[in-house]
Amino acid sequence: MSAGETATRPTVADLAARAAAEYGSKAAIRYRREGEWQSVSFEELARIVDEVALGLLALGIEPGDRVAVLANTRPEWTYASLGISRVGAVVVPVYPTNSPEECEWVVGNSDAVAIVVEDSDQLAKIEKVRTKLPSLQHLISIDRAEGAITLDELRERGREGDASEMERRASSVEPGDAYTFVYTSGTTGPPKGCVITHGNAAAVCSITREIDLLSEGDDEAYLYLPLAHVFAMITQLGAIEVGAALSFFGGDTRKIIEELGEAKPTYLPSVPRIFEKLYTLATTALAKASDSERKQFEQAVELGVEMRAREARDEDVPDEMRAAYEKADPILFKPVRDLFGGRVRLAVSGAAPIAPEILKFFYAAGVPVLEGWGLTETTGVGCLVRPEHPKFGTIGQPLPGMEVRVSDEGELQVKGVTVFREYWRNPDATKEAFTDDGWFRTGDLGEIDDEGFVKITGRAKDIIITAGGKNLTPANLENDLQQSRWISRAVMYGDRRPYPVALITLDPEEIEPWAKEQGLPTDLAELAENDQVRELIQGELDRANARYAQVEQIKRFKILDHDFSQEEGELTPTLKLKRNVVYDDYADEFDELYAK
Numbered sequence: 001m002s003a004g005e006t007a008t009r010p011t012v013a014d015l016a017a018r019a020a021a022e023y024g025s026k027a028a029i030r031y032r033r034e035g036e037w038q039s040v041s042f043e044e045l046a047r048i049v050d051e052v053a054l055g056l057l058a059l060g061i062e063p064g065d066r067v068a069v070l071a072n073t074r075p076e077w078t079y080a081s082l083g084i085s086r087v088g089a090v091v092v093p094v095y096p097t098n099s100p101e102e103c104e105w106v107v108g109n110s111d112a113v114a115i116v117v118e119d120s121d122q123l124a125k126i127e128k129v130r131t132k133l134p135s136l137q138h139l140i141s142i143d144r145a146e147g148a149i150t151l152d153e154l155r156e157r158g159r160e161g162d163a164s165e166m167e168r169r170a171s172s173v174e175p176g177d178a179y180t181f182v183y184t185s186g187t188t189g190p191p192k193g194c195v196i197t198h199g200n201a202a203a204v205c206s207i208t209r210e211i212d213l214l215s216e217g218d219d220e221a222y223l224y225l226p227l228a229h230v231f232a233m234i235t236q237l238g239a240i241e242v243g244a245a246l247s248f249f250g251g252d253t254r255k256i257i258e259e260l261g262e263a264k265p266t267y268l269p270s271v272p273r274i275f276e277k278l279y280t281l282a283t284t285a286l287a288k289a290s291d292s293e294r295k296q297f298e299q300a301v302e303l304g305v306e307m308r309a310r311e312a313r314d315e316d317v318p319d320e321m322r323a324a325y326e327k328a329d330p331i332l333f334k335p336v337r338d339l340f341g342g343r344v345r346l347a348v349s350g351a352a353p354i355a356p357e358i359l360k361f362f363y364a365a366g367v368p369v370l371e372g373w374g375l376t377e378t379t380g381v382g383c384l385v386r387p388e389h390p391k392f393g394t395i396g397q398p399l400p401g402m403e404v405r406v407s408d409e410g411e412l413q414v415k416g417v418t419v420f421r422e423y424w425r426n427p428d429a430t431k432e433a434f435t436d437d438g439w440f441r442t443g444d445l446g447e448i449d450d451e452g453f454v455k456i457t458g459r460a461k462d463i464i465i466t467a468g469g470k471n472l473t474p475a476n477l478e479n480d481l482q483q484s485r486w487i488s489r490a491v492m493y494g495d496r497r498p499y500p501v502a503l504i505t506l507d508p509e510e511i512e513p514w515a516k517e518q519g520l521p522t523d524l525a526e527l528a529e530n531d532q533v534r535e536l537i538q539g540e541l542d543r544a545n546a547r548y549a550q551v552e553q554i555k556r557f558k559i560l561d562h563d564f565s566q567e568e569g570e571l572t573p574t575l576k577l578k579r580n581v582v583y584d585d586y587a588d589e590f591d592e593l594y595a596k
Contacts, residue, residue: 010205011198012085012179013170015240020046023216023243029075030220030247030263037262040075042243045082052083053170054161055154059114059138063088063169066110066181069227070094070103070126071118074248076142076151077227078236080116085198088169091180092193093228095573096122097566102191104129106183107136110193110424114138120145175199181424182230182376193424196230200379201237203401203417207381208238210400213346214267216243222265222341224249224256226573230380231350235269257281257339264341272354272479273575275347275369279358280485280510282336282365287485300328304364305390312368312388336365346387348372350380351574353456355479356392363390371395373456375442377433378402379418382442383454394453404454405439411460412446413439445473462579464494472500472552474579480544485510486536488563491582492554493590499555501593503586504537505563525561533559556593 010018019028020042029040040048061067067084069091071077084091092110094103096118103125107115113135117123123145130136139148179198183191208214214221221239223246225232239246247263249256256274286297307325310317325333337344347362347369354371362369373395374382383404385396398404402416419440422430433441445458458473466472474492481490481504488507494500511533512522520530527533537559545553564570570582583590 009175010202011170011173011175011177012082012201012237013088013173013198014086015205015237016042016046016049016082016086017170019240019243026216026243027245028240029078030245031075032248032250032259032262037247039245042240045079045240048079048155049082049086050163050166051155051158052079052151053086053166054158054163055156056083056087056089056114056158057161057166057169058157059154061087061089061114061138063172064178065089065114066092066112068092068094068107068110068112068115070096070098070115070122071142071227072096072251073223073225073227073232074118074142074251075246076116076118078246080140080142080151081227081236085173085179086170087166088173088177090178093180093182093233095226095228097226097573098125100125100128104132105190106193108133109183110181111135114140116140116142116151117145117148119143123148173198175202176421178421180233182228182233184376192426192429194376195421195424196379197421200418200420201234204234204379204381205237205241207399207401207418208234209242211384211386213348214239214242214244219244219267219345220247220263220265220343221245221267221269222247222249222260222263223269224253225269225271229351229574230374230376231269231271231574234380260339260341262341264343266343266345268340268344268347270347270349271351271574271576272349272358275349275354275358275362276482278336278339279361279483280507282339283361284485297332300332301361301364303328304333304366305360308363308366308368309388309390312390333365336362337367340367346370348384350374352576353475353479355483357483359385359390359392363387363392373444373454374418375414377420377440378414378416378442379420381416381418382414391451391453394449394455397452397454404448406446406448407435407441410445410447410457412442412444412454412456414442415439464492464500465496466494466500466551467496467498474500477544477548477552477554478502480547481540484537484540484544486514487540489577491564491577491579491586493583497594500552501590502541502554502557503582503589504557504559506533506559508563528559528561558589558593560589 023042025041027039028042028045030037067089069080081091092112094106140154141148142151144150175198177198178195179201180196181193183193221235247265307317307321344367349369350372359369368387370385372384374380381399383395383398405413407413443460444456445460446454446456448454464472478490478492481487489505491503492500515522515527570578
């Protein structure tokens with residue numbers, strides 16, 4: 001195949017090489033080591049990827065072989081992944097938080113012949129289930145781990161490899177070939193391997209260019225999301241495609257907000273939890289505000305939204321509007337931009353719903369957090385709100401190359417360039433996932449307005465049907481409660497019951513300092529039973545309930561003495577609630593709420 005032909009049908013196999021040719025010495029990767037930010041250019045990235053690829057060739061990796069990656073979000077994950085693609089093999093991401101048994105399922109179901117692990121701790125998970133993985137032949141470790149060759153040693157082998165064979169492999173990759181098997185997070189059963197093709201990935205790169213989500217120049221994306229999740233994966237691909245830098249977090253999720261101030265990104269992809277934390281930090285003073293001060297705050301936000309929307313559409317901003325905004329800006333909005341590092345041009349919230357009030361506030365502050373929607377099966381792409389048309393409470397309009405419709409049952413269905421090929425070795429599930437005319441069934445319930453804006457109204461499997469036959473969508477009220485600075489999580493329950501109840505978990509970063517001020521104990525277990533704390537949470541619940549009809553309101557709640565966690569299997573790696581697990585694990589607590 002000629003170079004011209006390659007350019008007309010790009011794949012992930014030639015992504016790093018194409019980026020090196022176009023962007024050269026510009027920074028592709030940034031990461032923090034020993035307190036200092038280091039950078040890797042696009043040329044260096046392509047060289048490292050080729051070394052990894054040639055090392056894999058030396059191991060005997062064949063086209064179509066599956067190679068797993070079990071590591072935290074770090075530059076080596078990207079090097080390994082792109083190297084796997086370069087030789088025509090298939091990337092199989094594994095969440096670093098997975099248990100040995102969960103690792104066994106993904107590595108075993110995919111028949112991976114090799115795995116790249118982060119360190120000895122991750123290798124120990126694989127060793128624990130190694131006898132159940134007959135296809136697994138090669139162990140590679142990013143950090144040195146006994147029993148595995150290191151990624152550096154693999155690269156060393158690659159430096160002596162046959163570059164012509166690597167190039168032949170890369171140029172032989174077709175758009176319909178599997179690029180990656182991304183396993184669903186398993187909120188409703190064993191994870192299914194979504195076969196995402198090189199054509200799907202190339203379409204994501206094309207969409208990134210078309211909508212100017214990221215661009216060359218000085219754009220930098222801050223990446224902390226697990227690269228085993230499709231949201232992080234497409235951020236990685238899109239950034240490399242358009243010549244933007246990827247700034248990797250330091251590895252500690254507790255320091256994300258602190259690192260934003262250092263990394264100063266222009267683009268932030270995130271799940272709602274980080275935006276909720278930033279919102280809490282930015283609006284702490286509101287907790288003690290009077291009604292008139294709250295009114296002033298709301299008016300300033302409305303003013304900011306209108307002015308920023310006009311700017312995004314290149315419309316004139318009246319002098320009096322700008323003057324009023326500039327008066328509020330130093331007190332209300334500039335500190336918000338500083339929390340994000342001062343340079344954020346765009347942010348995208350995905351993987352779970354987020355409250356419109358949070359989006360409005362950040363938009364007004366000059367940090368447009370755009371709500372996006374996509375599934376693993378659509379390569380993370382579907383709809384996105386755009387800055388020039390910020391219709392809060394919707395997930396925006398379909399992205400280029402995508403179509404969305406609503407079925408007679410109210411389900412959102414998708415067709416387009418990013419829709420996956422199949423579930424790996426699961427033809428029954430694949431067939432069930434598509435309609436007879438080829439639309440993918442998302443399982444999300446929604447509606448589309450006259451302007452083509454899509455709104456999610458619930459998840460079909462999450463709908464609560466009360467004993468009175470009323471259909472309730474728990475995510476809406478839960479999100480309203482989670483806006484409270486005191487509340488970490490809220491889980492609504494009430495299927496076949498007379499009314500909804502909820503479990504509440506406290507945010508220790510907020511509730512403990514408050515408790516200290518009140519002269520209360522700071523132990524979460526004691527606070528969960530404290531009358532003053534219950535009164536505080538009741539006030540938050542009353543405010544949230546006021547937005548809903550009587551039949552939809554949460555009548556009783558219980559405060560837990562701990563938060564939900566990934567370790568207990570209650571949250572996915574992107575912090576989505578595993579509702580079925582929580583309902584099962586806390587059945588006694590829910591029964592107790594109805595027994596009162």
